[in-house]
Each structure stands twice: as C-alpha cells, then as structure tokens.
Amino acid sequence: MSGPDEVRLSFEADTRNISLARTVAAAMAARADLPVDQLEDARLAVDEAVSQIIVAAPAGAEVVCIMSAEPGSLSITVSAPGTHEPSRTTFSWTVLNALVDSLDVQLADGRLTFMLLIERADVDA
Amino acid sequence: MSGSTSWTGESRAREHELLRLLVTAVHDRAVIRDELVTMHLPLVRHLARKYADRGEPFEDLLQVGTIGLITAIDRYDVERGNELSTFATPYITGEIRRHFRDKAWSVRVPRGLQELQAPLREATDRLTRELQRSPTVGELSAALNVPEDVVLDAMEARHSYSASSLDQELEAGTFALPSIDTALDRIDERETLGPLLEALSPRDRQIITRRFFDEWSQRQIADELGISQMHVSRILARTLEQLRAQLQEPAD
Numbered sequence: 001m002s003g004p005d006e007v008r009l010s011f012e013a014d015t016r017n018i019s020l021a022r023t024v025a026a027a028m029a030a031r032a033d034l035p036v037d038q039l040e041d042a043r044l045a046v047d048e049a050v051s052q053i054i055v056a057a058p059a060g061a062e063v064v065c066i067m068s069a070e071p072g073s074l075s076i077t078v079s080a081p082g083t084h085e086p087s088r089t090t091f092s093w094t095v096l097n098a099l100v101d102s103l104d105v106q107l108a109d110g111r112l113t114f115m116l117l118i119e120r121a122d123v124d125a
Numbered sequence: 126m127s128g129s130t131s132w133t134g135e136s137r138a139r140e141h142e143l144l145r146l147l148v149t150a151v152h153d154r155a156v157i158r159d160e161l162v163t164m165h166l167p168l169v170r171h172l173a174r175k176y177a178d179r180g181e182p183f184e185d186l187l188q189v190g191t192i193g194l195i196t197a198i199d200r201y202d203v204e205r206g207n208e209l210s211t212f213a214t215p216y217i218t219g220e221i222r223r224h225f226r227d228k229a230w231s232v233r234v235p236r237g238l239q240e241l242q243a244p245l246r247e248a249t250d251r252l253t254r255e256l257q258r259s260p261t262v263g264e265l266s267a268a269l270n271v272p273e274d275v276v277l278d279a280m281e282a283r284h285s286y287s288a289s290s291l292d293q294e295l296e297a298g299t300f301a302l303p304s305i306d307t308a309l310d311r312i313d314e315r316e317t318l319g320p321l322l323e324a325l326s327p328r329d330r331q332i333i334t335r336r337f338f339d340e341w342s343q344r345q346i347a348d349e350l351g352i353s354q355m356h357v358s359r360i361l362a363r364t365l366e367q368l369r370a371q372l373q374e375p376a377d
Contacts, residue, residue, distance in 0.1 A: 012164035023281065026277060027277055030263070030276075030277055031260070033261050033263060034261065035259035035261050036249065036260060036265070036354065036355075037259040037342055037343035037344045037347075037354045038342075039261075039262065039280075040354075040355075040358035040362075041343065044358075044361060051369060058196065065281075087313060090312065090313050090314060091312050091313075091368070091372065092369070092372075094312060095337050098336060098338075098340045116295065121342065123225075
C-alpha cells in the first residue's frame with residue numbers, strides 16, 4: 001500500500017456511534033504499528049473527541065471522522081457542524097490533550113474540527 | 126399465570142383506564158405507573174425465565190426486565206391501540222439481552238477469544254519485559270501465531286469484562302496520592318470535579334491523576350502500581366466514562 005492508509009467514517013451525532021469510532025481507532029492504531037498502550041490511548045482519545053463534538057453538534061448532525069495511519073503515527077480528525085471553539089480549560093480538554101501528542105481545533109465554514117495526532121513514543125525522530 | 130393471556134376482562138379494563146390516566150397525569154404518574162408495572166410483572170417473569178439458565182441471578186434478570194417494562198410504559202401510545210404486553214415484550218427482552226451483553230461476557234464472547242485471553246496476557250507481559258515497552262499488535266500477532274485482527278478482537282473482548290471481574294484482579298501497589306488540588310487549578314469544572322475525584326478509590330484516582338494531570342504513559346502507571354497496562358487501560362476507560370456522565374448531570 002502506498003501513501004497513508006486512510007479510513008473515513010460518517011455517522012449521525014448520536015452517542016450510540018461512539019463505540020464504533022473507538023473500535024475503528026484501535027484497528028487503525030494497530031495499522032500504524034503503535035504499541036498497545038498508545039493504541040488504548042487512541043481509543044480513549046477518539047471516545048473523548050467524538051463525545052465532545054456530539055455534545056456540541058445540533059441533533060441529527062453528521063459527524064465525519066477521518067483516520068490516517070502511517071508507520072509510527074496515527075492522525076485523526078473529527079468534525080461536525082459547530083459555531084464555537086471548545087474551552088481549553090475543561091476536564092475533557094485536559095484529558096484529550098494528555099492522550100495525544102498534538103491537539104488542535106479548527107472552526108471554519110460552520111464546521112468544528114478536532115485534529116489529533118498520536119506518534120509512537122519509542123521511535124527516534 | 127404467564128404473560129397476559131389469563132387476564133380477565135376486568136383487569137384489561139383497568140389497564141386501559143390506567144394508560145389513559147397516565148397520559149394526562151401530572152402528580153400521580155409514579156403511582157399509576159407502579160400499578161401498571163405490578164400488573165405486568167408476570168410477563169417480565171415469563172420472559173426472564175427464558176434466560177434463567179445462562180448464569181445470571183434470576184432476580185437480576187427480573188430487575189432489568191422491569192426497567193424495560195417501565196421504558197415501554199413511558200413510550201406506549203394509547204392512540205395506537207395495540208396491547209401494552211405486545212408493545213412491552215421487545216423492551217423487556219431487549220433490556221435482558223443488554224444485561225448479558227454488558228455483564229456476562231462469557232455468554233457473548235466467542236470461545237476462541239476467551240481461550241486467547243491467558244496467552245495474550247502472558248505474551249504482553251513477556252514482550253513488555255523484553256522490549257522495555259508495550260508490544261505492538263503486530264508483535265503480539267507474531268508471538269501468538271494468530272492474525273492481527275484476532276489479537277484486536279481479543280483485546281476488545283477484554284474490555285467487556287464486567288466491573289466485578291475487574292475488581293477481582295490483583296489489587297496491588299501503594300498509593301502515593303498525588304495532590305489533585307494543584308492539577309485542578311486549571312480546570313473550569315474544578316468545583317464539581319474535585320468531589321467526584323475524591324469519591325474515586327485511591328487506586329482509580331491515582332491512575333486518573335497520573336495519566337491526565339501528570340501525563341504519565343499507561344506503561345509507566347502500570348509499573349508504578351504493579352498491575353498490567355491492560356488493567357490500567359480498562360480502569361481509565363471505565364472511570365472516564367463515569368466522570369463524563371457525572372459532569373454532564375445538571376447540578377442540583
């Protein structure tokens with residue numbers, strides 16, 4: 001396979017769908033060759049990001065989750081319609097920030113997007 | 126008596142009266158609902174009996190079945206005109222099945238995945254010692270000689286352990302009880318979160334603090350407490366879910 005290995009999920013903003021995204025995150029973390037403790041972090045991070053975005057999204061909105069695996073790194077974006085950026089001083093943000101190596105939020109064209117990156121800890125850069 | 130088949134015309138008339146009352150009731154909803162629940166307990170008992178020999182206490186099945194019945198009563202639409210017992214049956218069996226899905230993992234986890242649990246744990250421990258880090262799924266797959274997706278399934282299945290089997294796992298280590306006050310300073314919800322964290326067991330609180338405030342890895346926390354990384358991961362998932370639910374509850 002050439003280039004990053006990418007999977008796109010699209011689902012209704014309903015908490016029932018969180019476990020779906022979590023399971024796919026674990027599978028993609030495995031493809032990115034992350035150690036299992038970081039794989040579990042990826043699962044928790046997607047859980048947290050998708051939960052946050054569902055709470056903020058209007059009922060029935062579409063959540064799009066794109067996960068891209070490369071050797072030693074997994075990048076994940078989670079987006080849904082949104083009008084304001086989340087506070088960076090909540091417990092949820094603290095949790096998310098601790099689980100990933102890089103965390104960013106973008107608000108553009110009425111969509112809120114979380115961008116997460118998890119990189120393998122033991123690999124020399 | 127099984128189901129509602131032995132009902133007299135009298136009890137059926139009473140049921141219809143109660144269901145109509147429930148639509149308009151404001152203050153006595155609980156009383157009306159209780160009577161409806163009592164009337165349909167034989168149905169719950171009848172349905173629960175079908176699942177009685179699968180290793181869960183019958184009382185628990187009755188309890189979750191009753192939750193399904195209450196949900197059905199709340200959602201029942203008098204105008205539709207079908208029988209409440211017919212309407213409620215899928216809700217009752219749904220709750221009972223969900224109970225098995227949540228609690229009794231041995232019922233739903235395929236045998237092969239169960240049998241893989243011990244080798245998976247051993248391989249994870251051995252590789253962690255050899256590599257001085259957590260192994261990857263690929264490394265576990267090679268060590269166990271099973272495909273990667275089976276390793277993933279086995280890991281996922283492990284998440285389905287009930288809370289009680291989690292707590293039966295070793296309780297080891299001493300708890301340094303890092304101060305959560307300073308960590309909480311940066312958090313908006315500190316006044317709500319503080320007491321919630323205080324209410325956790327010392328072990329769970331330490332795991333949450335280490336991972337999210339001190340930003341230790343799961344591996345480091347596992348080493349400090351002398352428990353497996355998988356165990357740390359399950360406690361994190363469970364505790365986070367609990368805290369998230371509690372934080373979203375409206376304050377009284």
